[in-house]
Amino acid sequence: MLSQQDMLEAERHGRQVRSIYVYEAPVRLWHWINALAMVVLAVSGYFIGKPLPTLPGEASDNFLMGYIRFAHFAAAYIFAVGLAGRVYWAFVGNHHSRQIFKLPIFNSHWWSEVFFELRWYLFLEKQPKKYVGHNPMAQLMMFFFFTVLAFGMLCTGFALYGEGLGLGSWADRLFGWVIPMLGGSMQTHSLHRLGMWIMMSFVVVHVYAAIREDIMSRQSLISTMISGWRMFKD
Amino acid sequence: MTETFYEVLRRQGITRRSFMKFCSLTATSLGLGSAFVPKIAHALENKPRTPVIWLHGLECTCCSESFIRSAHPLTKDVVLSMLSLDYDDTLMAAAGHQAEAIIEEVKKKYKGNYIVAVEGNPPLNEDGMFCIHGGRPFVEVLKETCADAKAIISWGACASYGCVQAAKPNPTRATPVHKVITDKPIVRVPGCPPIAEVMTGVVTYMLTFDKIPELDRQGRPKMFYGQRIHDKCYRRPHFDAGQFVENWDDEAARKGYCLYKMGCKGPTTYNACSSMRWNGGVSWPVQSGHGCIGCSEDGFWDKGSFYDRVTDIKQFAVEGNADKVGGTAAGVVGAAVAAHAAVTALARARSDKQGDNQNSGDK
Numbered sequence: 285m286l287s288q289q290d291m292l293e294a295e296r297h298g299r300q301v302r303s304i305y306v307y308e309a310p311v312r313l314w315h316w317i318n319a320l321a322m323v324v325l326a327v328s329g330y331f332i333g334k335p336l337p338t339l340p341g342e343a344s345d346n347f348l349m350g351y352i353r354f355a356h357f358a359a360a361y362i363f364a365v366g367l368a369g370r371v372y373w374a375f376v377g378n379h380h381s382r383q384i385f386k387l388p389i390f391n392s393h394w395w396s397e398v399f400f401e402l403r404w405y406l407f408l409e410k411q412p413k414k415y416v417g418h419n420p421m422a423q424l425m426m427f428f429f430f431t432v433l434a435f436g437m438l439c440t441g442f443a444l445y446g447e448g449l450g451l452g453s454w455a456d457r458l459f460g461w462v463i464p465m466l467g468g469s470m471q472t473h474s475l476h477r478l479g480m481w482i483m484m485s486f487v488v489v490h491v492y493a494a495i496r497e498d499i500m501s502r503q504s505l506i507s508t509m510i511s512g513w514r515m516f517k518d
Numbered sequence: 519m520t521e522t523f524y525e526v527l528r529r530q531g532i533t534r535r536s537f538m539k540f541c542s543l544t545a546t547s548l549g550l551g552s553a554f555v556p557k558i559a560h561a562l563e564n565k566p567r568t569p570v571i572w573l574h575g576l577e578c579t580c581c582s583e584s585f586i587r588s589a590h591p592l593t594k595d596v597v598l599s600m601l602s603l604d605y606d607d608t609l610m611a612a613a614g615h616q617a618e619a620i621i622e623e624v625k626k627k628y629k630g631n632y633i634v635a636v637e638g639n640p641p642l643n644e645d646g647m648f649c650i651h652g653g654r655p656f657v658e659v660l661k662e663t664c665a666d667a668k669a670i671i672s673w674g675a676c677a678s679y680g681c682v683q684a685a686k687p688n689p690t691r692a693t694p695v696h697k698v699i700t701d702k703p704i705v706r707v708p709g710c711p712p713i714a715e716v717m718t719g720v721v722t723y724m725l726t727f728d729k730i731p732e733l734d735r736q737g738r739p740k741m742f743y744g745q746r747i748h749d750k751c752y753r754r755p756h757f758d759a760g761q762f763v764e765n766w767d768d769e770a771a772r773k774g775y776c777l778y779k780m781g782c783k784g785p786t787t788y789n790a791c792s793s794m795r796w797n798g799g800v801s802w803p804v805q806s807g808h809g810c811i812g813c814s815e816d817g818f819w820d821k822g823s824f825y826d827r828v829t830d831i832k833q834f835a836v837e838g839n840a841d842k843v844g845g846t847a848a849g850v851v852g853a854a855v856a857a858h859a860a861v862t863a864l865a866r867a868r869s870d871k872q873g874d875n876q877n878s879g880d881k
Contacts, residue, residue: 333827333828333841334827334828335778335779337764338761338763338764338770339760343758343759343761344755344759347759347760348760349757349760350759410869447785450744450745451740451745460735464735464816467817468786468817468821469786470786470812471821474828474839474840475840477828477840478831478840480840481841481844481847485852488855489851489855492855492859500862
């Protein structure tokens with residue numbers, strides 16, 4: 285027979301084993317700053333392409349487009365610096381921090397889990413599996429619809445920004461090649477805007493999947509991105 | 519010994535005073551300081567005249583029309599005399615075999631030291647039979663003439679990018695010059711047509727300094743195509759203020775607000791219209807109340823409507839733009855998520871009930 289004290293300790297020990305530290309502080313901080321930057325980018329970007337109704341008065345009394353564009357550029361710098369920091373952290377952080385940059389495409393077990401997750405989302409599996417980091421399906425989505433797309437948005441965005449800064453500016457020298465490659469400035473604008481819509485679609489799916497998994501799966505999701513600890517429910 | 523530019527000018531009765539005026543105007547239009555005026559004058563006085571052969575492929579002659587209206591004092595006389603247009607089948611007096619013989623003569627006499635200015639482009643389908651020049655496909659004449667040239671100028675959107683005859687589906691396979699001639703330095707001077715002073719400016723630069731002007735990534739002279747229409751537009755303050763024309767007949771249009779919402783392509787077009795203007799600085803499209811159509815950009819006929827800002831992307835659908843395609847995608851994803859959530863909730867409720875039953879059964 286275990287004493288009362290032993291029971292308590294065993295329980296505490298068991299609980300500790302059932303939680304794992306996944307997302308380190310820089311990753312969590314980046315996640316929320318990035319989320320905020322993306323919201324600002326999407327809203328301001330939408331109004332750059334389709335401006336608000338015209339304003340009365342003298343041009344010198346108004347600066348609405350100027351402020352909207354400032355918000356877009358400021359958020360873009362935060363997004364870019366954040367992404368650069370995130371890439372750095374993928375090198376120095378724990379192995380979970382590399383998940384959204386590297387797909388284990390030669391691992392057949394990983395692929396079988398991708399298809400397991402697909403079946404789970406199609407209601408064909410009764411019980412979900414446990415994962416410490418992203419589930420493989422989420423990792424796949426994250427890689428293409430966030431990481432790849434984010435770098436695409438970064439390149440097209442700074443290329444367009446370079447048009448305003450002018451020929452020979454740092455943005456023009458680093459990203460100016462994007463514009464002729466995509467077939468001109470107009471095309472680049474259109475694709476950048478399309479990228480915004482794809483990104484927003486991803487956000488919808490991402491938020492939904494996080495909430496759903498938080499409820500349905502056998503581990504914590506949303507609180508993990510706040511505290512860093514993945515809790516397992518069983 | 520061939521004549522210098524200055525000798526040609528004097529022979530044509532142009533005074534030295536007028537000549538110096540031209541030199542200073544040219545220096546100014548090229549963005550050079552006053553120190554360059556004597557250099558230009560010296561070059562024009564001493565350098566042997568570089569002959570220019572001006573070829574016409576598939577085109578509408580609007581480049582020539584623009585060129586001959588160059589409004590800087592004397593420019594049209596001077597440059598036409600300077601070029602003497604050793605060959606230009608639209609402007610020259612000679613015709614037929616007499617004219618064609620000049621190309622051969624220039625090629626032999628100035629081997630490797632003449633400039634070919636190409637207006638229009640060669641169609642490549644059906645062995646180039648869609649454009650016949652002196653009884654032969656234009657593409658052959660172009661290749662032959664350019665073989666011994668020092669440099670090539672691609673006049674206008676046709677030669678630079680293809681323009682309307684290369685718009686989809688491009689039945690004649692009209693092809694810009696740089697895709698046919700790949701071994702010569704090419705200066706692209708796009709526009710439909712290019713601004714007259716830009717044309718004469720480029721030619722004068724090349725003749726004066728004996729080199730091609732500094733070019734950007736797309737081979738356009740930086741001094742004229744380094745900035746967008748939008749960057750120097752006099753209506754730009756209205757853009758920054760958020761004051762836009764919403765209809766062609768509204769108050770904002772009368773007040774001269776920004777034409778961004780009417781589809782002005784100024785923010786995506788590199789040209790000098792907003793600074794140099796047209797017809798000797800009289801006006802230019804935006805000043806006349808119509809947005810820029812982006813005529814100096816690659817494939818501007820295929821870039822959607824001239825009157826949309828968020829314009830069509832041809833790859834998707836006839837009427838698809840980033841907002842329609844992307845917005846639809848986002849809507850579909852949203853609906854799918856909602857449906858998925860509903861199914862999840864139902865499935866969970868059902869399994870809970872079954873689970874409860876099982877649990878109670880177990881008990």
